[in-house]
Amino acid sequence: MxxxxxxxxxxxxxxxxxxxxxxxxxxxxxxxxxxxxxxxxxxxxxxxxxxxxxxxxxxxxxxxxxxxxxxxxxxxxxxxxxxxxxxxxxxxxxxxxxxxxxxxxxxxxFPGEEPLTVEDEKPELAEEVKTATSGVFGAFARYMKNMDKEQDPPLQAALFEELDKVDSFLQTTKGPFLAGERITLDDMALAPKLYHIKVGVAHFKNVIIPPSLTALAAYMQHMFDMDIFQESSYPPDVITWGWGNARK
Ligand SMILES: N[C@@H](CCC(=O)N[C@@H](CS)C(=O)NCC(=O)O)C(=O)O
CATH class of the missing domain: 3.40.30.10 (Glutaredoxin)
Structure with a gap:
């Protein structure tokens, strides 16, 4: 198979x-x-x-x-x-x-009453969400896996640029979700990655997500507070364990 x-x-x-x-x-x-x-x-x-x-x-x-x-x-x-x-x-x-x-x-x-995508009704919005979010995890993983201190500043800048993209996008859609008022699969895909970023950069790089990214901060808070997020989650030290292994 x-x-x-x-x-x-x-x-x-x-x-x-x-x-x-x-x-x-x-x-x-x-x-x-x-x-x-x-x-x-x-x-x-x-x-x-x-x-x-x-x-x-x-x-x-x-x-x-x-x-x-x-x-x-x-x-x-x-x-x-x-x-x-x-x-x-x-x-x-x-x-x-x-x-x-x-x-x-x-x-x-198992379709619900409302679809978890906006692709059919608003294909352009769906495309914009993808563009705004698709680079985040790759930039984070490159930064996290880097062990060369000299390379950290550009890799950090690249990650923050991706996060800035998400923040700017959230400002346009006005939240609380990426596509606006309705949750989509993109939110459920992104929030767990943002959790890794929040925990990972603080632990391994001693930096925090720039507080100036206020729309992103509000979005993260909103997503992390959801029952479905918390019930599917694991403690921060499991994240640091995993990334500790990936950095060996
Ligand atoms: N693109 C894949 C990535 C999956 C992936 O990277 N899974 C990793 C952890 S985040 C994993 O389970 N690794 C453990 C293993 O394969 O034993 C997806 O979206 O499912």
Whole structure:
């Protein structure tokens, strides 16, 4: 089995098979989410992509079994069939990897009253959200992984530039969410990354996100206060453990 999306596409031209509309109630309790384990090897680890998927599952009110795994504990089918990638969602005897694919799948099979995207109604806005947010995590990861002190200032500047982009964008849409008044998948994808940034740069670089980015600060507070964020989250020291390993 090459990739989960290819598998799903093979079953139907709609991309995710034909079972849409069976309703969440039929499916509850039959969803499993395999994700990175934390320092104790058993509790939830520091994965913003898993955090994202969990926020979507909880937003939709779907029950699921969370299965944190160390690299050694990954089942053979995951390693052999899916390159060991996590998060991995298992539903109806099919597995799906990549948080973007997983959340599209959930949105397709378990649609709510309002869509979690604005792509259909406001494609330009959807594009603007992507442009404003897509560079954030890469810039953060490059800064975090850098061990050469001389390279820190430009890498920090690059990250702050990306955060500034998000701040400016939030000023135009007026919040509380990226696309305005309605939460979208982009919010649930971004907030866990902002959590990593907040904790990671303070711990490893001794800097804080510039307080002048007031729209971003308000956005972060709003997202971090949401029940679905907190219920899917892990403590800050799990983040510093994870990035400590990535910096070795
Ligand atoms: N692009 C992927 C990234 C997933 C990813 O990087 N997962 C990492 C942690 S953040 C992971 O689970 N690593 C542990 C492992 O694979 O054993 C997605 O969106 O799902």
């Amino acid at each position: 090459s990739s989960s999306i290819a598998l799903a596409s093979a079953r139907s031209t709609t991309g995710f098979g034909d079972a849409r509309g069976r309703g969440a109630r039929d499916e509850q309790g039959r969803i499993e989410l395999l994700c990175k384990a934390g320092p104790d090897g058993a509790a939830l680890g520091d994965c913003p992509f898993c955090h994202y998927v969990q926020m979507v599952l909880r937003y939709k009110g779907l029950r699921y079994r969370l299965i944190p795994l160390t690299p050694e504990d990954k089942p053979e089918w995951l390693v052999e069939g899916y390159g060991g990638k996590m998060p991995c969602l298992v539903h109806d005897e099919e597995a799906y990897t990549d948080s973007g694919t997983i959340t599209q799948y959930l949105e397709y099979f």
